[in-house]
Amino acid sequence: MFYNILQTRNLVPDVNLMKVEAPDIAKAAKAGQFVILRIDESGERIPLTIADFDVDEGSITVIYQVMGKTTKQLTTLKTGETLQDFVGPLGTPSDIRKLGTVVMVGGGVGVAPVYPQARAYREAGNHVISIIGARNEEMLILEDEMAEVSDELYVATDDGSKGHHGFVTDIVKDILDSDQQVDRIVIIGPPIMMKVGAGVTASYGVETLVNLNPIMIDGTGMCGGCRVSVGGETKFACVDGPEFDAADVDFDLMMSRLSFYRPQEKEALESYNKKCGDDCKCH
Amino acid sequence: MSLKQEMPEQKPEERIGNFDEVALGYTEQQAVIEAGRCLECKNPQCVAGCPVNIDIPGFVSRIKNKDFDRAIGILKESNALPAICGRVCPQEEQCEKFCILGKKGQPLAIGRLERFCADYERDAGVKSPEKPKSSGKNVAVIGAGPAGLTAAAELAKAGHGVTIYEALHEPGGVLTYGIPEFRLPKDIVRQEVDYIRNLGVDIKVDYVIGRIKTLDELRDEFDAVFVGTGAGLPRFMRIEGENLNGVYSANEFLTRVNLMKAYRFPDYDTPIKCGNKVVVVGAGNVAMDAARSALRLGAEEVTVVYRRSEAEMSARIEEVEHAKEEGVVFNLLTNPVRILEGENKTVTGVECVNMELGEPDESGRRRPIPIEGSEHVIDADIIIVAIGTSPNPVIFAGSEELETTSKGTIVVDEDAMSSLAGLCAGGDVVTGAATVISAMGAGKQAVATINRYIENRS
Numbered sequence: 117m118f119y120n121i122l123q124t125r126n127l128v129p130d131v132n133l134m135k136v137e138a139p140d141i142a143k144a145a146k147a148g149q150f151v152i153l154r155i156d157e158s159g160e161r162i163p164l165t166i167a168d169f170d171v172d173e174g175s176i177t178v179i180y181q182v183m184g185k186t187t188k189q190l191t192t193l194k195t196g197e198t199l200q201d202f203v204g205p206l207g208t209p210s211d212i213r214k215l216g217t218v219v220m221v222g223g224g225v226g227v228a229p230v231y232p233q234a235r236a237y238r239e240a241g242n243h244v245i246s247i248i249g250a251r252n253e254e255m256l257i258l259e260d261e262m263a264e265v266s267d268e269l270y271v272a273t274d275d276g277s278k279g280h281h282g283f284v285t286d287i288v289k290d291i292l293d294s295d296q297q298v299d300r301i302v303i304i305g306p307p308i309m310m311k312v313g314a315g316v317t318a319s320y321g322v323e324t325l326v327n328l329n330p331i332m333i334d335g336t337g338m339c340g341g342c343r344v345s346v347g348g349e350t351k352f353a354c355v356d357g358p359e360f361d362a363a364d365v366d367f368d369l370m371m372s373r374l375s376f377y378r379p380q381e382k383e384a385l386e387s388y389n390k391k392c393g394d395d396c397k398c399h
Numbered sequence: 400m401s402l403k404q405e406m407p408e409q410k411p412e413e414r415i416g417n418f419d420e421v422a423l424g425y426t427e428q429q430a431v432i433e434a435g436r437c438l439e440c441k442n443p444q445c446v447a448g449c450p451v452n453i454d455i456p457g458f459v460s461r462i463k464n465k466d467f468d469r470a471i472g473i474l475k476e477s478n479a480l481p482a483i484c485g486r487v488c489p490q491e492e493q494c495e496k497f498c499i500l501g502k503k504g505q506p507l508a509i510g511r512l513e514r515f516c517a518d519y520e521r522d523a524g525v526k527s528p529e530k531p532k533s534s535g536k537n538v539a540v541i542g543a544g545p546a547g548l549t550a551a552a553e554l555a556k557a558g559h560g561v562t563i564y565e566a567l568h569e570p571g572g573v574l575t576y577g578i579p580e581f582r583l584p585k586d587i588v589r590q591e592v593d594y595i596r597n598l599g600v601d602i603k604v605d606y607v608i609g610r611i612k613t614l615d616e617l618r619d620e621f622d623a624v625f626v627g628t629g630a631g632l633p634r635f636m637r638i639e640g641e642n643l644n645g646v647y648s649a650n651e652f653l654t655r656v657n658l659m660k661a662y663r664f665p666d667y668d669t670p671i672k673c674g675n676k677v678v679v680v681g682a683g684n685v686a687m688d689a690a691r692s693a694l695r696l697g698a699e700e701v702t703v704v705y706r707r708s709e710a711e712m713s714a715r716i717e718e719v720e721h722a723k724e725e726g727v728v729f730n731l732l733t734n735p736v737r738i739l740e741g742e743n744k745t746v747t748g749v750e751c752v753n754m755e756l757g758e759p760d761e762s763g764r765r766r767p768i769p770i771e772g773s774e775h776v777i778d779a780d781i782i783i784v785a786i787g788t789s790p791n792p793v794i795f796a797g798s799e800e801l802e803t804t805s806k807g808t809i810v811v812d813e814d815a816m817s818s819l820a821g822l823c824a825g826g827d828v829v830t831g832a833a834t835v836i837s838a839m840g841a842g843k844q845a846v847a848t849i850n851r852y853i854e855n856r857s
């Protein structure tokens with residue numbers, strides 16, 4: 117099957133937005149779910165979180181960071197071109213209910229998956245405090261969108277070019293140290309950020325959820341490649357997750373599994389660059 | 400007693416360097432000679448041994464008379480996918496097991512003759528089927544494995560509009576993602592799928608039922624539903640170290656190789672690591688396919704570890720023989736107890752114990768019992784777990800409860816109808832991991848039920 121690309125847009129350096137026509141997926145999508153796409157016949161299947169969905173338009177929006185071969189090749193695709201495969205919505209939807217006050221934390225491209233969840237928590241009647249971060253102001257994504265769906269919004273940058281000079285987790289700690297009642301924290305970002313965040317919140321006893329991003333193939337529970345250890349039990353992140361209780365997650369195992377194919381990923385990117393350099397005209 | 404015609408094959412030392420088909424197929428001359436061995440029994444036992452009761456003496460005698468068109472015609476009356484069954488059926492447990500020639504010598508090579516006819520037809524060019532008159536009814540089929548494809552073909556022939564929903568990006572089920580190219584070329588599977596498309600069946604790939612649509616929605620939308628989603632959920636051993644880097648389920652390993660074509664990396668993007676020393680746990684067809692794929696990917700040493708003895712191995716005999724010829728080492732009566740961890744959470748080996756066989760267990764096979772003090776380590780950088788699968792429950796998400804067993808299989812009555820009206824099921828999702836031919840048989844049987852159900856309601 118082929119899926120039309122309705123829109124592509126560069127958000128910040130190396131982070132792009134892509135809107136794809138997929139009416140059935142849009143109808144079924146819920147916050148916290150993801151898609152798996154494959155660009156062409158020889159392509160890899162890669163998972164990307166559903167950053168937005170529009171039932172009327174029949175579209176799914178994803179936001180991706182350029183990491184390696186597949187995400188680099190994605191940047192060459194233009195509006196009107198197609199993807200060979202676009203499967204979803206995958207994963208168990210996030211557990212979104214009215215709880216009271218929810219703190220949403222997104223780092224880097226992790227702000228993209230936070231956005232639909234923040235919106236859904238707000239719609240469910242929660243007081244939503246969002247904290248988003250990036251390396252610097254130039255790399256910050258979805259600030260306006262997040263402001264719209266949050267009751268309070270804080271920004272942190274590693275270099276202090278915008279908002280708090282430091283990590284998003286610093287702000288989380290400040291909030292937890294204040295009188296503010298917090299009923300749940302959701303942290304999505306690079307694994308190391310989720311691990312550090314889980315460490316920060318652990319001593320406060322506030323329920324903390326993370327969205328895990330191990331390597332996946334099918335995304336339906338048939339390969340077990342995405343398995344993670346949660347509370348000592350093996351879980352398949354693509355069907356049992358991707359949302360899990362942060363306190364139970366073995367982040368070190370997940371991070372090492374994410375690095376298993378580094379040499380091959382490097383080879384794939386190099387071979388792609390050789391065939392199809394930066395100024396390639398074949399797309 | 401004459402011997403059966405030898406199958407022409409790629410030589411072991413050659414074939415471990417490629418993914419091309421190992422068994423090359425009979426020549427016309429060989430097929431005619433082999434067919435000549437058939438005694439054309441009045442009361443043929445082989446037919447009873449075939450799960451779909453092919454008229455075996457019938458098609459074999461046509462081969463003898465070089466009427467290959469008629470031979471394939473007879474085969475196709477009972478079996479829509481002879482090119483596939485001729486290659487992958489466990490004939491030694493089915494038709495050939497009961498062949499009278501086998502009492503004193505070698506049974507007739509029925510599977511090879513079946514394959515010969517199918518390949519003959521393929522070379523001659525398969526005729527496009529005629530589109531039947533529309534019944535005005537629509538049926539959804541979930542899963543495009545042998546069960547679903549057979550059901551879809553039969554439903555289309557009955558004039559129903561048929562939509563297949565398949566989770567992966569290619570139809571075929573295990574035939575596509577599990578069984579490797581060197582045993583079942585994917586062109587053959589694709590051709591069978593095209594034939595079914597030409598019957599007017601709409602195949603929607605990339606559709607995971609339970610996610611994009613629920614079973615309940617499909618039951619509302621269609622006049623009936625057939626579920627043929629197989630047994631795709633891999634079982635692990637639940638031993639220490641099982642999540643380390645380098646431990647694969649056979650499903651993951653084979654999916655990377657077959658569906659994603661990792662053996663052609665970097666021309667295809669999906670990577671695979673096969674290491675130098677590979678241990679495969681299990682002794683079914685899945686284990687043999689994984690072991691032989693690992694060899695072809697360049698592993699220096701591949702060891703199959705199995706807790707029972709050779710007699711209990713469930714793989715087709717031919718595959719075990721091929722694996723041995725190719726240099727796969729078999730450590731039988733050996734059971735893994737712990738996977739050993741090296742740097743960066745990577746596998747370095749597997750600790751095993753030796754086993755002995757005790758009294759028969761529920762399966763009728765003698766129960767393996769660990770021998771105390773027999774612990775030993777097998778070095779390995781890749782471990783592939785092939786100890787079985789069960790049905791993937793994702794299909795049930797968000798739908799009305801359907802009766803299932805403790806093993807997760809769907810409960811059906813003798814007509815393949817589930818506990819929900821108008822919802823039939825068949826293949827591995829009902830039986831647990833079984834065979835291609837039994838899945839096909841179940842698909843066909845379910846269609847008879849669906850036809851009756853639709854008729855009664857209109």
Ligand SMILES: Cc1cc2nc3c(=O)[nH]c(=O)nc-3n(C[C@H](O)[C@H](O)[C@H](O)COP(=O)(O)OP(=O)(O)OC[C@H]3O[C@@H](n4cnc5c(N)ncnc54)[C@H](O)[C@@H]3O)c2cc1C
Nearest residue numbers: 162163164165180181184185186187329330331332374381
């Ligand atoms: C549920 C889920 C949701 C995700 N959502 C987003 C998102 O919204 N935006 C975003 O930018 N990224 C997201 N990711 C990560 C994204 O899938 C990877 O960055 C992408 O696969 C990299 O592919 P590549 O070929 O460009 O890079 P590669 O060079 O192949 O890989 C770079 C790194 O990405 C990881 N990776 C590689 N292959 C896969 C794979 N098949 N599945 C998962 N991870 C892989 C590995 O850690 C690897 O080291 C998500 C991952 C998961 C599991």
Ligand SMILES: Cc1cc2nc3c(=O)[nH]c(=O)nc-3n(C[C@H](O)[C@H](O)[C@H](O)COP(=O)(O)OP(=O)(O)OC[C@H]3O[C@@H](n4cnc5c(N)ncnc54)[C@H](O)[C@@H]3O)c2cc1C
Nearest residue numbers: 542544545546566572573608629684826827833834835838
């Ligand atoms: C590696 C391997 C080797 C084998 N070798 C042999 C052999 O030599 N001989 C033999 O007779 N048998 C063999 N078998 C067993 C045989 O392949 C199976 O018994 C047979 O394929 C079962 O057919 P099925 O149609 O029931 O299921 P499958 O072939 O498993 O097909 C099920 C299909 O349903 C799809 N699906 C699952 N869930 C969903 C969902 N929620 N929504 C949409 N689609 C879904 C799957 O993606 C899959 O394509 C082997 C099995 C394996 C794994």
Ligand code: SF4
Nearest residue numbers: 449484488493494510
């Ligand atoms: S379908 Fe299988 S069991 Fe039946 S005759 Fe052919 S090889 Fe034998």
Ligand code: FES
Nearest residue numbers: 335337339340354
């Ligand atoms: S990605 Fe295959 S089971 Fe999760």
